[in-house]
Amino acid sequence: MTQRTRWVPTLILLIGALYCVLPVLWIVIAATKTNDELFSTAPFVPAFNGGFFTNLDALFSYNDGIFGRWVLNSVIYAVGGGVLSTAIAGAAGYALGKYRFTGSIMLFRAIVAAVLLPQILLAVPQFLLLAKAGMTNNYAAVLLPQLVSPFAIYLCKIYSEASVPDEIMEAARIDGGSEWRIFRSVGAPLMLPALVTVFLLQFIGIWNNFLLPFVMINDDQLFPLTLGLYGLMIITGGQAAQYSIVIAGVLVSIVPLAILFLSLQRYWKLDLISGGVKL
Amino acid sequence: MSSRADEPAAGSHPAAARSAPHGVRGARNGRHGGLLPAALVSPAIILLLLFTVAPAIYAVFLSFRRLQVGRGLLGGGKPTEVWTGFSNYTAALTDGEFWASLGRMLLIGAFGVPMTVVLATVFALCLDAKRARLTGFARLAIFLPYAVPGVVASLLWGFLYLPATSPIGGGTFDYFGSRGIFFSVANVAVWGVVGFNMVILYTTVRSLPRELFEAAELDGASEFQIAVRVKLPLMAPAVAMVALFSVIGALQLFNEPTTLKPLANAISSTWVPLMRAYTDAFVDNSIYEGAATSFLLIVMTVAATVVVSAIGRRIGRAR
Numbered sequence: 001m002t003q004r005t006r007w008v009p010t011l012i013l014l015i016g017a018l019y020c021v022l023p024v025l026w027i028v029i030a031a032t033k034t035n036d037e038l039f040s041t042a043p044f045v046p047a048f049n050g051g052f053f054t055n056l057d058a059l060f061s062y063n064d065g066i067f068g069r070w071v072l073n074s075v076i077y078a079v080g081g082g083v084l085s086t087a088i089a090g091a092a093g094y095a096l097g098k099y100r101f102t103g104s105i106m107l108f109r110a111i112v113a114a115v116l117l118p119q120i121l122l123a124v125p126q127f128l129l130l131a132k133a134g135m136t137n138n139y140a141a142v143l144l145p146q147l148v149s150p151f152a153i154y155l156c157k158i159y160s161e162a163s164v165p166d167e168i169m170e171a172a173r174i175d176g177g178s179e180w181r182i183f184r185s186v187g188a189p190l191m192l193p194a195l196v197t198v199f200l201l202q203f204i205g206i207w208n209n210f211l212l213p214f215v216m217i218n219d220d221q222l223f224p225l226t227l228g229l230y231g232l233m234i235i236t237g238g239q240a241a242q243y244s245i246v247i248a249g250v251l252v253s254i255v256p257l258a259i260l261f262l263s264l265q266r267y268w269k270l271d272l273i274s275g276g277v278k279l
Numbered sequence: 280m281s282s283r284a285d286e287p288a289a290g291s292h293p294a295a296a297r298s299a300p301h302g303v304r305g306a307r308n309g310r311h312g313g314l315l316p317a318a319l320v321s322p323a324i325i326l327l328l329l330f331t332v333a334p335a336i337y338a339v340f341l342s343f344r345r346l347q348v349g350r351g352l353l354g355g356g357k358p359t360e361v362w363t364g365f366s367n368y369t370a371a372l373t374d375g376e377f378w379a380s381l382g383r384m385l386l387i388g389a390f391g392v393p394m395t396v397v398l399a400t401v402f403a404l405c406l407d408a409k410r411a412r413l414t415g416f417a418r419l420a421i422f423l424p425y426a427v428p429g430v431v432a433s434l435l436w437g438f439l440y441l442p443a444t445s446p447i448g449g450g451t452f453d454y455f456g457s458r459g460i461f462f463s464v465a466n467v468a469v470w471g472v473v474g475f476n477m478v479i480l481y482t483t484v485r486s487l488p489r490e491l492f493e494a495a496e497l498d499g500a501s502e503f504q505i506a507v508r509v510k511l512p513l514m515a516p517a518v519a520m521v522a523l524f525s526v527i528g529a530l531q532l533f534n535e536p537t538t539l540k541p542l543a544n545a546i547s548s549t550w551v552p553l554m555r556a557y558t559d560a561f562v563d564n565s566i567y568e569g570a571a572t573s574f575l576l577i578v579m580t581v582a583a584t585v586v587v588s589a590i591g592r593r594i595g596r597a598r
Contacts, residue, residue, distance in 0.1 A: 009411040012401060020420050043444075095320045128569075145330040148323050243438070
């Protein structure tokens with residue numbers, strides 16, 4: 001490679017990194033400004049006149065501290081839904097990957113077909129059905145439809161086939177282990193890397209979901225963060241005087257997740273997705 | 280359950296022993312499972328039936344229904360639900376606004392999908408380039424937006440576009456104008472997903488046999504040539520998969536335009552198809568048309584998936 005082109009890949013990566021990071025950096029800086037400073041100071045120069053804490057204070061005291069409630073709701077939805085859907089997908093994936101039983105092949109085909117059916121397009125029909133049963137506007141209405149992910153089952157099936165050897169299961173059987181015990185003490189631990197990845201995918205998916213709570217919930221005490229911030233924007237949208245509250249809300253909703261995410265990065269097994277899906 | 284599972288186990292079973300070496304993977308466990316496999320899959324099956332199959336069927340059912348205003352003696356009476364054939368579908372399909380929303384979605388997709396695929400591929404190849412520096416930082420930085428919910432990303436970019444607060448020239452370029460808005464919405468979507476797709480492609484490149492690249496290098500190929508002529512063709516199936524994800528993502532476009540709507544007058548309440556399904560069902564209180572629109576979208580998504588994956592397979596085979 002010539003001297004001149006040596007820096008090209010690094011340069012491209014740096015431009016990409018700037019594109020992805022600068023908007024977040026701008027929000028961090030904007031959150032330090034009072035509303036007046038927001039419109040009058042240079043965009044990438046932070047202010048140190050106490051605007052940051054004023055904004056946070058205004059955010060968390062807004063409407064009797066409802067923002068804290070939204071954060072808590074998002075945690076309930078994402079952690080609860082993430083754990084349960086991972087357990088359900090892990091169990092189903094293991095059964096499909098390691099056993100042949102009546103209808104197992106048909107079932108797997110149905111699940112592959114369901115992967116193609118985007119869950120989000122079902123949000124409106126799901127609401128119509130749950131409304132008929134009088135089950136909307138509560139935690140369950142948001143949690144239940146997200147408990148089963150065909151894609152997660154698919155990943156767990158592929159992974160259990162590849163990582164839980166028949167020989168070990170056979171050996172456990174000869175030692176007198178029941179099938180349930182083999183699942184618990186041989187299958188599940190071997191599937192752990194896949195389960196962590198599936199949990200993270202589900203967690204992010206539920207945390208970021210907007211349409212489902214948007215259709216299911218109209219009590220703002222049950223809003224997740226995404227819906228709450230959207231509502232805040234609608235309410236304050238016309239008034240520039242309220243922008244700093246929304247900006248602080250955006251910052252608070254990004255930072256914890258970004259930290260969690262980047263610190264868990266080495267547990268991500270995304271090769272599972274790129275290797276598992278064959279077109 | 281354990282005794283029931285173990286009874287027929289009898290490792291000496293001739294059939295089991297015979298089928299094992301050349302049987303389907305997992306077949307060996309077939310005789311052992313007992314009730315366990317059924318117990319393990321049943322929660323998933325029940326939930327799939329309740330929250331995927333049932334809503335889809337109910338949507339189809341509703342899409343063939345409509346409300347008939349009651350003809351009571353006093354002109355009152357409750358409206359009753361009656362069969363109406365395909366009228367909800369013809370209403371949607373003959374509505375110019377439906378096609379317009381589809382067109383807007385395609386326009387955003389026509390910009391956003393190639394942008395996502397090209398950027399993700401270029402970043403992945405650069406990460407894998409021998410001379411690249413700061414790759415750890417770049418990988419984290421480009422992946423970061425994936426942790427930002429679509430709604431929050433839209434609010435964030437909304438402030439960057441908004442003339443009053445824009446650090447990127449919102450005063451001179453109208454990001455919310457009737458043309459600019461397509462770029463603006465697509466940009467938010469691309470920003471959110473490019474890192475995830477980059478990581479998928481990067482793990483694919485890393486899994487390719489290194490000897491191939493070393494051999495090409497010995498033959499005097501430049502790093503750029505190796506990237507374009509050796510790595511890229513081998514990545515083709517993964518690139519096709521990323522393209523498929525992006526197309527499906529475009530069909531589900533909802534969060535970004537909905538969130539930008541309070542800021543941008545150019546975005547109507549039926550701006551993209553999914554917004555229309557929502558507006559039909561919740562704003563216009565016409566759940567029957569909303570169900571028809573939702574079902575049409577599901578059919579189109581499945582069709583797009585089949586087409587894109589067929590193209591992907593053909594590329595894979597041509598290789």
